[in-house]
Amino acid sequence: MGGYQVVWPPLFIINHKDTVVINTIDEHLQKYGLRHFAQEPGYYAWRVRTLSPKQVQDLDNITSLVSRDPSPENIQAFNDFVARERITPIIQSMRADIIKQSGLQVDALLERRPAVLDVGCAAGYLATWYAFSDPRRHVTGVDFSGETIEYAREFAKQLDIKNVHFHSMDITQAVPDGLFDAIVGTHCFESFPDLRQVVGNLVAHLKSDGIMLSITHTPHDLDIAESFQTAGLKVSPIEYFDASHFGETARFSIVIGERL
Numbered sequence: 647m648g649g650y651q652v653v654w655p656p657l658f659i660i661n662h663k664d665t666v667v668i669n670t671i672d673e674h675l676q677k678y679g680l681r682h683f684a685q686e687p688g689y690y691a692w693r694v695r696t697l698s699p700k701q702v703q704d705l706d707n708i709t710s711l712v713s714r715d716p717s718p719e720n721i722q723a724f725n726d727f728v729a730r731e732r733i734t735p736i737i738q739s740m741r742a743d744i745i746k747q748s749g750l751q752v753d754a755l756l757e758r759r760p761a762v763l764d765v766g767c768a769a770g771y772l773a774t775w776y777a778f779s780d781p782r783r784h785v786t787g788v789d790f791s792g793e794t795i796e797y798a799r800e801f802a803k804q805l806d807i808k809n810v811h812f813h814s815m816d817i818t819q820a821v822p823d824g825l826f827d828a829i830v831g832t833h834c835f836e837s838f839p840d841l842r843q844v845v846g847n848l849v850a851h852l853k854s855d856g857i858m859l860s861i862t863h864t865p866h867d868l869d870i871a872e873s874f875q876t877a878g879l880k881v882s883p884i885e886y887f888d889a890s891h892f893g894e895t896a897r898f899s900i901v902i903g904e905r906l
């Protein structure tokens with residue numbers, strides 16, 4: 647196939663010039679500079695080669711601050727730093743397969759649900775994937791890191807994906823206007839100090855048959871499922887999927903709540 651690697655599932659989209667464009671989530675994430683590493687040493691060698699000594703030092707400092715005190719302010723400062731320094735690919739490549747597998751799971755569950763809110767969308771690599779993979783969707787991505795949202799907007803513009811919009815917003819304080827068919831949080835709901843309050847506010851923005859969907863891991867899945875139930879959603883049995891993390895298999899949970 648002349649060097650072209652076929653990756654499943656392929657996606658065929660007829661663009662306005664009636665030519666067939668083939669794209670996959672792998673290609674999409676590569677456009678964001680994400681790389682998959684099977685082994686940790688290879689990743690860290692790339693990281694050291696790519697970052698300047700000052701970036702390595704600053705990254706170490708801010709990483710140890712977040713490890714000591716993972717407060718919302720420190721998480722926001724970390725994400726602002728990563729976007730400002732344009733080192734998002736370096737950071738997110740640590741979880742490249744987790745992002746990919748999460749995106750594929752969510753994408754499948756968004757079938758026939760056009761108005762989508764992606765909470766804690768980071769640089770927008772999945773929000774733009776949901777938008778790209780079905781042009782009938784309107785995707786709204788929010789994150790409380792303003793610099794990350796700037797980055798997300800730039801990338802969406804560069805990729806010419808128009809059915810996605812990004813807002814810098816703390817979801818514990820506000821929710822974008824409108825009603826959504828699906829509200830999605832991948833690896834995000836578990837970081838909310840007052841999960842029940844956030845979920846309660848979000849439910850008010852779900853259409854009557856809309857779904858709320860969280861990709862997370864045990865034990866957070868049980869807590870998130872309970873918060874969905876408390877907010878009046880009908881919760882499906884939790885499902886699981888695997889992703890590779892530096893050659894190890896990691897298991898993730900899909901929590902789905904449906905508004906009745």
Ligand SMILES: C[S@@+](CC[C@H](N)C(=O)[O-])C[C@H]1O[C@@H](n2cnc3c(N)ncnc32)[C@H](O)[C@@H]1O
Nearest residue numbers: 725766767768789790791816817818832833834
């Ligand atoms: C672990 S990252 C996950 C990013 C992305 N959803 C993914 O699956 O790769 C969590 C994201 O949630 C954002 N976040 C955390 N708390 C938030 C809040 N209160 N409001 C909005 N975004 C928040 C962070 O800035 C970060 O980008």
